[in-house]
Amino acid sequence: MEKTAISTHGVMEGGGSYNLHARIPAGGGNQALPYLETAARSCALPLGNGPIVIADYGSSQGKNSLAPMRSAVRCLRTRVGNGRPITVVHVDQHANDFNTLFDVLHSDPERYSVDDHNVFPSAIGRSFYENVFPGDHVSLGWCSYAAVWLSQVPALIPGHFIAHASTGEARTAFERQAADDWRRFLSLRARELHAGGRLVVVLPGLSDAGTSGFEPLFNAANGVLDELIDARLIGSHERERMVLGVYPRRRAQLLEPFNVERQFQSLSVEHCELFDLPDPAWAGYQRDGHIDGVVARHAAFFRAVFVPSLASAINDAERRRAFPDWVEPRLKRRLCEGLGPMHSFVQVMVLAK
Ligand SMILES: C[S@@+](CC[C@H](N)C(=O)[O-])C[C@H]1O[C@@H](n2cnc3c(N)ncnc32)[C@H](O)[C@@H]1O
Structure with a gap:
C-alpha cells in the first residue's frame, strides 16, 4: 500500500459524541491520576513568576481532560500558591471537534478554571507528531489514550481493520511504524519539556498473552463490514482500505528506546505500570440486567472512537455520513448474540527529563 499522510485519521466522532x-x-x-499528581508535585518549575505550562496532548473534546487537569492544577497550587498563572494547553489534530472542547472549557460544571481565576485554558490544532511548542516550554505533559494512534496507516490488513489481526508483512509494517512513531513522539516531547519536567502517558495496554480486551468488539464490527458489503452499502475496495492506524504496544516495546543508556533523548522512565481496567458498561449490566444498555454503550463507544476513521475510506460524502448509522444497529445485534465484558488494560508511563 502506498503510505498516505492521514491527518484526520484518529479523529473522534464530532458533535460531542466522544x-x-x-x-x-x-x-x-x-x-x-495518582501518577499525574506525583508528577505535578515533583516536576521542576521555571524560575521566576511566569506562567507554568501544562500540555494535554490528544485532548479530543475535553471532558476526559477535566479531572486530570484539575488534579494537576490543584497539586501545583500547593507548591506555588494562587498568585502564579498556570496555562493549560489542549492539543489535538486540526479536524478535532474544538467547538465542543471550548464549550466544555467554558461551561462544564467540572471545568478546572471554575474556582481558579489564574488558570488559562487554550488549544492548538496540530499533530503531536510535529513540534507543538517551543523548546523547553512545558513543565507537565499529559497524554491519555492518544499516542496509540499512529502517524499513518502503514499497511492494509486483508480481512480485518485492526493491526493485531494482521500477519506477515502487514504485521511487520505496523510494528515498524509503531516503533518509529513512539521514538518520534518521545523525541518531540523531550524537546518541549524543560529540564526536570514530567510527561505522563496513558495508553490502552496488552495482557501478557498480547490481548487488549477489545477483540470481541473489533471482531463483531468486522462482521458488520462484511454485512455492509453484502447489502451493497459499501464496496469491497472501500472495505479493503478500512484500516485503523492504532497499535497498542507491549511494555517491552514502550521501554525499548530506553534500553541502551536507560535514557532516550534526555528522558528517563520513572514508572511503567499495567493495570486491569474494568468495563463500566458491564458493571452496569450486572447491576440492572439490561442487555440493551450494555450493548448500546459498547456500540456507541465503537462508533465514537473508531467509526470516523473507518468511514474515511468511503469516497462520497453522503455515504460517508450515513455509514455510522449503518454500523451501529448491526453492531448492537452482533454484540447481543455474543454478549460479554470488555476487560481491557491500561498502561501508565511517567517520563522525566
Ligand atoms: C481516544 S481520544 C483520547 C481523548 C482523551 N485524551 C481521553 O483520554 O479520553 C484520542 C485523541 O487523540 C487524538 N490524536 C490522534 N492522533 C493525534 C495526533 N497525531 N496529534 C494530536 N492528536 C491526535 C485524536 O484526534 C483524539 O482526539
Whole structure:
C-alpha cells in the first residue's frame, strides 16, 4: 500500500459524541491520576513568576481532560500558591471537534478554571507528531489514550481493520511504524519539556498473552463490514482500505528506546505500570440486567472512537455520513448474540527529563 499522510485519521466522532461515550478512556485516565499528581508535585518549575505550562496532548473534546487537569492544577497550587498563572494547553489534530472542547472549557460544571481565576485554558490544532511548542516550554505533559494512534496507516490488513489481526508483512509494517512513531513522539516531547519536567502517558495496554480486551468488539464490527458489503452499502475496495492506524504496544516495546543508556533523548522512565481496567458498561449490566444498555454503550463507544476513521475510506460524502448509522444497529445485534465484558488494560508511563 502506498503510505498516505492521514491527518484526520484518529479523529473522534464530532458533535460531542466522544465526550458522551468515552467512559473506558475516562476510567484509564482515572487510574493514572495518582501518577499525574506525583508528577505535578515533583516536576521542576521555571524560575521566576511566569506562567507554568501544562500540555494535554490528544485532548479530543475535553471532558476526559477535566479531572486530570484539575488534579494537576490543584497539586501545583500547593507548591506555588494562587498568585502564579498556570496555562493549560489542549492539543489535538486540526479536524478535532474544538467547538465542543471550548464549550466544555467554558461551561462544564467540572471545568478546572471554575474556582481558579489564574488558570488559562487554550488549544492548538496540530499533530503531536510535529513540534507543538517551543523548546523547553512545558513543565507537565499529559497524554491519555492518544499516542496509540499512529502517524499513518502503514499497511492494509486483508480481512480485518485492526493491526493485531494482521500477519506477515502487514504485521511487520505496523510494528515498524509503531516503533518509529513512539521514538518520534518521545523525541518531540523531550524537546518541549524543560529540564526536570514530567510527561505522563496513558495508553490502552496488552495482557501478557498480547490481548487488549477489545477483540470481541473489533471482531463483531468486522462482521458488520462484511454485512455492509453484502447489502451493497459499501464496496469491497472501500472495505479493503478500512484500516485503523492504532497499535497498542507491549511494555517491552514502550521501554525499548530506553534500553541502551536507560535514557532516550534526555528522558528517563520513572514508572511503567499495567493495570486491569474494568468495563463500566458491564458493571452496569450486572447491576440492572439490561442487555440493551450494555450493548448500546459498547456500540456507541465503537462508533465514537473508531467509526470516523473507518468511514474515511468511503469516497462520497453522503455515504460517508450515513455509514455510522449503518454500523451501529448491526453492531448492537452482533454484540447481543455474543454478549460479554470488555476487560481491557491500561498502561501508565511517567517520563522525566
Ligand atoms: C481516544 S481520544 C483520547 C481523548 C482523551 N485524551 C481521553 O483520554 O479520553 C484520542 C485523541 O487523540 C487524538 N490524536 C490522534 N492522533 C493525534 C495526533 N497525531 N496529534 C494530536 N492528536 C491526535 C485524536 O484526534 C483524539 O482526539
